[in-house]
Amino acid sequence: MEQKIQDHAILADKFNKDIPRVDWHDKTLWFIREKRDKAAWQIAEWEELREAASQVKNNVLDNLHDYLLEFEKQAQQNGVTVHWAANAEEHNRIVHAIIKEHGVTDIVKSKSMLTEECHLNEYLQQQGITVVDTDLGERIVQLAGEPPSHIVLPCIHWKKEEIGELFHQHLGTPKGNADPQFLTAAAREHLRQRFMTSRVAITGVNFAVAETGEVVVCTNEGNADLGVQLAEVHIACMGIEKIIPQRKHLGIFLRLLARSATGQPVTTYSSHFRKPRPGQTMHIVLVDNGRSERLQQESFRNALKCIRCGACMNTCPVYRRSGGHSYHYAIAGPIGSILAPGLDMKKHADLPFASTLCGSCSNVCPVKINIHEQLYEWRQVLVKSGHVSPVKKAGISGMAAVLSRPGIYKVSGAVGRWFMKYIPALVNNKLNPWYKQREMPAVPKQSFNEWYRQNRKQNGKQS
Amino acid sequence: MESRAKILQALSKKFTDHPAPLPDVKAFPPTAGDPVDKFEFILRGIGGRTVRVSSYTEIDEYIAKEYTSGARIISLVKEVAGSAITPDIDPHTFENVDLVVLQPHFGVAENGAAWITSDRMGDRALPFISQHIALVITTDSILHTMHEAYEQIGNADHPFGTFIAGPSKTADIEQSLVLGAHGPKSMTVFLLSR
Amino acid sequence: MKVALFVPCYVDQFYPQVAIATLELLEKLGVDVTYPESQTCCGQPMANSGFEHLTHGCNDNFVNNFSGYDYIVCPSGSCTLHVKDHLHATNETAAAGIRKRVYELTEFLTDVLKVENLTSHFQHKVGLHQSCHGQRGLKISQMSELVSAPFSKTEKLLHMVKGLELIKLSRTDECCGFGGTFCVAEEAVSVKMGIDRVADHVTHGANYITGNDMSCLMHLEGILRRQQSPVKVIHIAEILNAAE
Ligand code: SF4
Numbered sequence: 001m002e003q004k005i006q007d008h009a010i011l012a013d014k015f016n017k018d019i020p021r022v023d024w025h026d027k028t029l030w031f032i033r034e035k036r037d038k039a040a041w042q043i044a045e046w047e048e049l050r051e052a053a054s055q056v057k058n059n060v061l062d063n064l065h066d067y068l069l070e071f072e073k074q075a076q077q078n079g080v081t082v083h084w085a086a087n088a089e090e091h092n093r094i095v096h097a098i099i100k101e102h103g104v105t106d107i108v109k110s111k112s113m114l115t116e117e118c119h120l121n122e123y124l125q126q127q128g129i130t131v132v133d134t135d136l137g138e139r140i141v142q143l144a145g146e147p148p149s150h151i152v153l154p155c156i157h158w159k160k161e162e163i164g165e166l167f168h169q170h171l172g173t174p175k176g177n178a179d180p181q182f183l184t185a186a187a188r189e190h191l192r193q194r195f196m197t198s199r200v201a202i203t204g205v206n207f208a209v210a211e212t213g214e215v216v217v218c219t220n221e222g223n224a225d226l227g228v229q230l231a232e233v234h235i236a237c238m239g240i241e242k243i244i245p246q247r248k249h250l251g252i253f254l255r256l257l258a259r260s261a262t263g264q265p266v267t268t269y270s271s272h273f274r275k276p277r278p279g280q281t282m283h284i285v286l287v288d289n290g291r292s293e294r295l296q297q298e299s300f301r302n303a304l305k306c307i308r309c310g311a312c313m314n315t316c317p318v319y320r321r322s323g324g325h326s327y328h329y330a331i332a333g334p335i336g337s338i339l340a341p342g343l344d345m346k347k348h349a350d351l352p353f354a355s356t357l358c359g360s361c362s363n364v365c366p367v368k369i370n371i372h373e374q375l376y377e378w379r380q381v382l383v384k385s386g387h388v389s390p391v392k393k394a395g396i397s398g399m400a401a402v403l404s405r406p407g408i409y410k411v412s413g414a415v416g417r418w419f420m421k422y423i424p425a426l427v428n429n430k431l432n433p434w435y436k437q438r439e440m441p442a443v444p445k446q447s448f449n450e451w452y453r454q455n456r457k458q459n460g461k462q463s
Numbered sequence: 464m465e466s467r468a469k470i471l472q473a474l475s476k477k478f479t480d481h482p483a484p485l486p487d488v489k490a491f492p493p494t495a496g497d498p499v500d501k502f503e504f505i506l507r508g509i510g511g512r513t514v515r516v517s518s519y520t521e522i523d524e525y526i527a528k529e530y531t532s533g534a535r536i537i538s539l540v541k542e543v544a545g546s547a548i549t550p551d552i553d554p555h556t557f558e559n560v561d562l563v564v565l566q567p568h569f570g571v572a573e574n575g576a577a578w579i580t581s582d583r584m585g586d587r588a589l590p591f592i593s594q595h596i597a598l599v600i601t602t603d604s605i606l607h608t609m610h611e612a613y614e615q616i617g618n619a620d621h622p623f624g625t626f627i628a629g630p631s632k633t634a635d636i637e638q639s640l641v642l643g644a645h646g647p648k649s650m651t652v653f654l655l656s657r
Numbered sequence: 658m659k660v661a662l663f664v665p666c667y668v669d670q671f672y673p674q675v676a677i678a679t680l681e682l683l684e685k686l687g688v689d690v691t692y693p694e695s696q697t698c699c700g701q702p703m704a705n706s707g708f709e710h711l712t713h714g715c716n717d718n719f720v721n722n723f724s725g726y727d728y729i730v731c732p733s734g735s736c737t738l739h740v741k742d743h744l745h746a747t748n749e750t751a752a753a754g755i756r757k758r759v760y761e762l763t764e765f766l767t768d769v770l771k772v773e774n775l776t777s778h779f780q781h782k783v784g785l786h787q788s789c790h791g792q793r794g795l796k797i798s799q800m801s802e803l804v805s806a807p808f809s810k811t812e813k814l815l816h817m818v819k820g821l822e823l824i825k826l827s828r829t830d831e832c833c834g835f836g837g838t839f840c841v842a843e844e845a846v847s848v849k850m851g852i853d854r855v856a857d858h859v860t861h862g863a864n865y866i867t868g869n870d871m872s873c874l875m876h877l878e879g880i881l882r883r884q885q886s887p888v889k890v891i892h893i894a895e896i897l898n899a900a901e
Contacts, residue, residue: 013845022849028638030828037801043573045491046804052486062482065474078622084467136644137635153635160637180636188645195645196555212618222591222631222646229588230554240470247616248488251609254626255573265505265574266609266628269591269646275622277587278551288466292473301478315802317832321849354843356836356850357705358789363802376705383707396708403666403703404714406695433844438851438879441671448664448673452692456680 007350012322025157026320032153033314035263036364042265043255052252054368057305060243061295067210067243068286074213075284078275083285088118091287095120095202095235096127098283102233104129104200108191110217110224111135112204113151113308114237114287116330120202131202132194134223136187143170149324151331152261152310157323191223201227205238206307207253208284211246214274215284218257218267225271234282236273240291241304253307256366260309294342299377303338305367312361312371318354327351334361338374341382349387352378410449493607498572499654502605506575510642511629512651519543522564522599522653530562538564539585540599547585554588563593567627569604570652571612576628577652578612580621587623596627596647602656660690661723663731663740663759665871666698672871678898679732679762685898686770690730693722701739705837709743720746720755728769729759732894734791734869737761741795761795762894763869767810772817779899780820783891784863785811786854786877787830788870797869801830811869811893818896824861831857835876851880859888866890 016022040046060067072082085091091114099107107124109115109131121131121142133142137154141147143166148154155163164178173186203224207216215236217224228234244253258264276282295301313319313333324332329340329348337355340348352375361371382388402408434440446454494501503513516522519542526544530536537557538545543564565584567577577598581587590596606612616624631646642648660683664676676692683690699719700712719740723729731737740759746752766772791797791811798809815823834840834850841847855877858866866881866888868874874890881888 009843009845012843016845016849019849026853031638040804043804049491052488052491055483055486058483059485062479065471068471068474084470086466086469090466134645135635136633140635153638155635156638158636160639163636180639181641183636184633184641184644188643191645192558196558220631221633221644223644225591225625226588226645229586229591240474245485247618248610248613249485251488251491251613252486255609258574262634264509264628266571266576266626268509268628268630268632269625270576270628271623271625272621273623274620277581277623286470288470288473292470295474295478296476317834317850318843318846321846321853353707353839354846356789356832356834356839356847358832358836359793360789360800360802360830360832363793363800379705379707380709384710388707392706396703396706397711400700400703400708400711400715403698403700404718406697406718409666409697433841434879436844437848437883438876439882441875441878444671444673446673448669448676448692449694451673451677452680452694456692 006328008322008326008328008354009350011326011328012354015323015326016321022321025323028156029314029320032262036260036311036314039259039263039265043259049252049256050366050368053256053366054305056244056249056252057367058302060241060245061301061304064240064243064295067245068240070210071208071213071243074211078213080213080276080282080284083283085285085287085289087289088287091118091237091285091289092120092123094285095237096124096129098233098235099124099129099200102200106130106132106194106198107200107202108132108134108194108198108227108231109202110204110219110227111138112202112237113331114204114239115202116148117289118287132191132198134191134194134227135219135221136184139187139191140166147325147330149332150310150313151308157325195226195230198227199231200233200235201231202235202237203228205236205242206257207244207250208238208242209247209250210243212274214272216250216270216272218270220268222269225269228273229277232280234273234276234280235285236283237285237287240286240288257307257309260311260364260366290343300338300342300374302369303335303374305369306335307367309366311364311366315360315364317358317360318356322354327354334371334375335369338371338378341378345382345385345387349382352382488610491608491610493611494573498605498607499602501572502570502575503654505572506629506652509575509629510632510640510650511575512649513654514651515654515656517656525653526562526564526597534561535559536562536564537585537589537593539583540564540566543599552586554586554592557586557589557592560589560593562595562597563589564597564599565590566599569606569612569615570600571606571609571626573608574628576626578616578624578626580624582621590625590627591646593647595649595651596630597651597653598627599653599655602654658689658727660688660728660730661726662690662692663696663723663729663736664692665731665733665736667875668732668871671875672892675732675871675892675894678892678894679730682894682898683730686772688770691726696722699736699739700743701736702837704739704743713746716744716746716752719744720748720751723755724751727758728765729755730762730765731759732762732869732892733871734761734788734795734797735872738790738794761791761797761869763811763814764795764797767813772814775814775817775897777817777897777899778819779896781864782822782824782862783815783865783867783896784824784826784858784861785815786833786858786866786868786873787811788868788873789832791869792830814893814897818899821896824858824863826857826861828857833873833877835873840876847876848880851876855880855884855886859886863888867893867896869893
């Protein structure tokens with residue numbers, strides 16, 4: 001890996017230039033983690049629910065072919081047009097074609113991580129289509145010309161004063177007004193006009209039920225529903241892994257999703273779209289974009305169980321202190337770090353290393369993805385595929401050589417306390433990154449090994 | 464159709480001969496305690512209002528007190544006063560509706576949600592476009608958990624259905640909760656005991 | 658019962674007193690302890706950096722040193738976990754045996770020796786840093802993410818120490834940011850995490866921060882000393898062995 005200029009460590013370092021802001025970001029997300037804990041503790045069978053959710057998703061991954069066919073059949077019987085897209089590009093083309101067919105230039109879109117993954121907005125923009133993101137948080141980052149920094153809380157990195165200023169510039173709200181109530185009301189007015197005039201609405205999909213062909217969309221704001229119910233065309237975009245077998249399984253997931261995400265008992269709206277409203281057309285776009293390939297990778301396939309609740313981000317001590325944008329991928333945090341390298345190893349080779357492997361992510365995950373173990377596995381894969389800096393490679397090889405030879409180990413230890421010599425040398429940095437903000441451990445007179453030889457072997461004990 | 468074949472082809476490769484079994488959803492027990500109390504407690508916690516009533520007249524009286532005579536109120540509950548809607552009306556015309564009164568199938572105690580389907584909405588846009596929403600739920604229809612909810616829904620073929628839990632809300636600005644994001648600014652649930 | 662003492666490389670080099678305390682403590686409890694002298698490291702620094710494929714030599718050396726014991730005891734949750742999860746060697750049967758018989762010190766005390774009393778004395782306010790690999794990996798204590806009954810093998814032992822006052826923390830099990838090479842590769846975040854962890858202990862009145870892993874404590878110590886704080890770090894073996 002040639003050192004990219006803007007890898008996670010560098011972006012995180014920038015983020016940490018403003019410590020009060022880091023503290024604020026950390027506390028805000030920790031607060032959500034605590035709300036999640038409280039909500040989880042309300043459910044005595046929480047861990048059993050996670051296990052059940054995990055089992056359903058495992059079953060789906062093992063039978064995806066059949067479930068997709070069943071889903072397609074049901075959806076078609078419901079009067080829905082089903083499209084298949086092999087990759088992001090095809091997805092974007094399909095969506096554009098539908099919009100064009102209806103001769104529309106302005107559309108509304110509710111939250112969909114899949115369309116972020118596919119960069120749909122940019123694509124449509126290039127085709128002369130104006131997309132308005134209707135989720136408040138997404139609208140804020142859209143006005144600011146940024147991607148979301150969190151999959152559930154897109155503008156969690158924005159302060160209300162900054163949003164006040166943004167709205168002043170774009171929506172003409174009075175300068176200096178940063179009251180969330182007021183700003184939300186202003187956004188409501190602004191977006192109502194869009195809802196009232198948009199003839200095409202795009203939504204994401206939280207769950208798609210094979211048995212019934214219906215798709216379930218969860219929001220708090222009601223923006224997905226308002227968009228769809230006032231439009232002539234509903235386009236629902238989903239990754240193929242969003243399928244669940246039967247309707248009754250929704251009970252498991254709807255119990256887990258909002259509690260894990262924000263600590264709410266359920267989202268305000270959990271809408272089941274089965275058939276288009278009279279006079280409306282409904283399309284579902286099924287997107288692969290690397291998923292079928294990942295399904296064949298033993299170590300990484302179960303990352304496809306993800307229900308995009310964001311809990312792993314809220315709990316991640318690194319995410320909280322580096323911000324979503326430091327991950328330079330549509331999905332940030334722990335789950336993003338195991339998904340992104342699957343799409344482009346070279347571009348995202350830094351992400352699996354942006355973790356201490358503390359394991360908190362795997363523990364909060366409602367579908368029990370072994371996120372931290374996959375981070376470890378990705379490291380092995382990345383290094384083996386050559387996505388590693390020469391400096392690091394040389395450092396580790398040297399270390400491995402010393403550690404496999406006890407004789408050399410003892411000598412190098414006695415001479416230089418090799419540990420501190422090797423570890424900092426792993427990064428290409430003239431300043432010792434340990435010492436920058438930390439003292440080095442004091443070097444003792446003798447190592448334990450030396451002590452043992454003096455004190456125990458003399459006492460007649462043999463090793 | 465080329466991509467369809469390609470994707471299905473890629474997926475047809477069996478990863479395992481022993482696909483993971485599906486769990487037993489019935490294994491999850493109902494929550495403890497009185498579901499009506501719990502429903503009320505949870506719904507209030509997420510910004511909803513609840514009013515216990517024993518007759519439709521009480522609902523009328525309550526609404527008459529809360530709304531001025533000029534308010535545009537649509538009621539899909541025949542026992543509750545309010546204008547009806549004509550079929551095939553353009554949903555955009557509901558933009559100035561102040562209150563819509565609907566009768567869901569049931570409420571769910573564990574999360575304060577109510578299940579309502581398109582046949583009870585008048586128009587699918589109404590629960591979302593109205594400035595305020597009121598629901599009439601009979602106390603004996605409140606279920607414990609979402610598992611019971613889906614058992615109740617069963618295989619019913621509703622073109623559209625939704626769980627609604629409280630007023631539309633957002634906390635996107637610095638996590639401060641604001642009621643009335645895009646949809647109704649308030650939700651009142653009349654808990655009707657008979 | 659024949660027990661081998663496995664001393665992590667950085668403990669050997671920087672914190673010999675931790676290994677000494679571990680040895681003395683086990684001896685006090687009547688255990689026949691041997692320190693295989695040709696041991697070096699468990700290979701974790703390489704493996705966690707993505708170089709598990711370069712650990713063969715190191716692993717073979719580990720297996721040569723630690724075969725033939727009833728138990729292998731280590732004063733580090735992280736190194737123990739690594740051996741348990743990732744030790745593979747030319748002699749795979751021997752490696753498998755070691756993976757089963759390796760214990761972190763506190764779990765060895767509570768689960769194998771079933772220690773109920775200690776004679777140690779430590780008259781200080783102590784904050785417990787739960788290192789992630791011991792806690793979440795070896796399940797040494799309940800984890801704040803899980804809805805399950807509380808327990809802590811480490812705290813159980815600390816409660817046996819006379820005079821010791823265990824302080825409460827705001828975040829009971831947040832990672833300190835050490836993370837092996839993470840501590841230098843992601844210097845900014847690592848240090849920020851460490852500073853926050855230290856602050857939690859300090860504001861709750863700790864005089865000492867203890868834990869099962871000297872690597873985390875080394876990182877926290879580096880921060881405390883840079884802050885010129887009077888608060889010290891101390892490995893749990895040193896407390897359990899203290900006769901102050
Ligand atoms: S990986 Fe798990 S915790 Fe993270 S977003 Fe996905 S479902 Fe939620």
